[in-house]
Amino acid sequence: MARPTRRRIVWLAGCLAMLLIALLLSLAVGSRPVAPGEVVRALVHGGASDDAQVVRAMRVPRTVVGVLAGAALAVAGTVMQGVTRNPIAEPGILGVSQGASVGVVCAITFFGVHTLTGYVWFAFAGAALAACAVYAVAAGGRGGASPVKLALSGAAMNAFLAAVVSAIVTTNARALDEFRFWQVGSIDGQSSGIVGRIWPFVLVGLVLSALLARGLDALALGDETARGLGHNVVLVRASGAVAATVLTGAAVAAAGPIAFTGLAVPHIARALVGTGHRWVLPVAALLGPVMLLVSDVLGRIVFPPAEVPVAVMTALLGVPFLVALVRRRTAVAA
Numbered sequence: 001m002a003r004p005t006r007r008r009i010v011w012l013a014g015c016l017a018m019l020l021i022a023l024l025l026s027l028a029v030g031s032r033p034v035a036p037g038e039v040v041r042a043l044v045h046g047g048a049s050d051d052a053q054v055v056r057a058m059r060v061p062r063t064v065v066g067v068l069a070g071a072a073l074a075v076a077g078t079v080m081q082g083v084t085r086n087p088i089a090e091p092g093i094l095g096v097s098q099g100a101s102v103g104v105v106c107a108i109t110f111f112g113v114h115t116l117t118g119y120v121w122f123a124f125a126g127a128a129l130a131a132c133a134v135y136a137v138a139a140g141g142r143g144g145a146s147p148v149k150l151a152l153s154g155a156a157m158n159a160f161l162a163a164v165v166s167a168i169v170t171t172n173a174r175a176l177d178e179f180r181f182w183q184v185g186s187i188d189g190q191s192s193g194i195v196g197r198i199w200p201f202v203l204v205g206l207v208l209s210a211l212l213a214r215g216l217d218a219l220a221l222g223d224e225t226a227r228g229l230g231h232n233v234v235l236v237r238a239s240g241a242v243a244a245t246v247l248t249g250a251a252v253a254a255a256g257p258i259a260f261t262g263l264a265v266p267h268i269a270r271a272l273v274g275t276g277h278r279w280v281l282p283v284a285a286l287l288g289p290v291m292l293l294v295s296d297v298l299g300r301i302v303f304p305p306a307e308v309p310v311a312v313m314t315a316l317l318g319v320p321f322l323v324a325l326v327r328r329r330t331a332v333a334a
Contacts (some may be wrong), residue, residue: 012259
């Protein structure tokens with residue numbers, strides 16, 4: 001076995017081990033600590049003890065949503081960065097997360113939806129419409145949907161949708177009260193019903209992303225080179241946009257807008273296993289849940305008994321990473 005391949009397999013196994021540790025921490029740590037042995041017994045043998053009820057009824061759905069949302073955001077960010085050839089592309093920056101926010105605000109204000117399970121479909125629809133609008137704007141004019149045009153249209157759409165959200169919530173006090181709890185981004189209080197609604201979308205998005213691995217590698221070499229290698233550049237970009245939208249819509253619908261996971265994790269994955277997407281995508285799918293679950297666990301213990309929402313913790317962890325990324329790229333450019 002070639003050394004680079006062996007190293008990548010080792011890193012893949014290491015990421016899987018980190019995910020297992022993060023899962024155990026997510027199930028054991030909280031305002032009511034549960035011993036690891038009790039966690040395992042509650043999962044394997046059930047039981048009616050208070051610890052078993054806490055693990056199965058409260059922490060298992062929360063942890064599963066964290067795994068699904070983390071994997072979805074990380075892979076979506078990887079695909080977006082590959083499609084746009086933009087190192088800072090991620091669902092929040094390109095307007096897809098903001099589209100989901102518009103969907104939730106409209107659900108609360110105009111359709112009388114007041115539950116998380118009801119928000120899911122509106123958030124997903126908003127994310128899809130925002131992605132279609134971004135691609136339609138970028139595809140117009142000469143040159144089609146180039147990476148620069150996608151980034152610019154995404155930034156413009158993000159600003160426009162943020163203004164729409166602000167306009168609605170500032171004129172509707174009830175919508176503001178409900179929306180702010182969803183907008184903060186949290187996996188606390190999730191139910192098995194949310195899991196049942198989002199996992200099919202996450203699965204479809206992950207499979208589609210995996211099928212695009214070779215096409216994303218070709219796009220990294222430039223559009224002309226990708227065409228020369230036999231890839232349909234327009235189809236790869238459109239398929240990547242669909243995959244990223246499905247993943248982002250599902251994640252944001254369930255957990256709210258969570259920043260930096262889709263930005264930081266792809267760069268970490270590339271640092272570990274190189275730039276080939278057939279390795280980057282599975283590593284990102286493992287590291288995304290690790291980042292989300294660890295951030296959630298830290299949010300439970302920093303100010304007990306209160307909890308800091310996971311989106312706040314990922315931002316606190318992600319901002320230093322973004323600063324380091326900018327400084328590194330500035331140093332390389334110099």
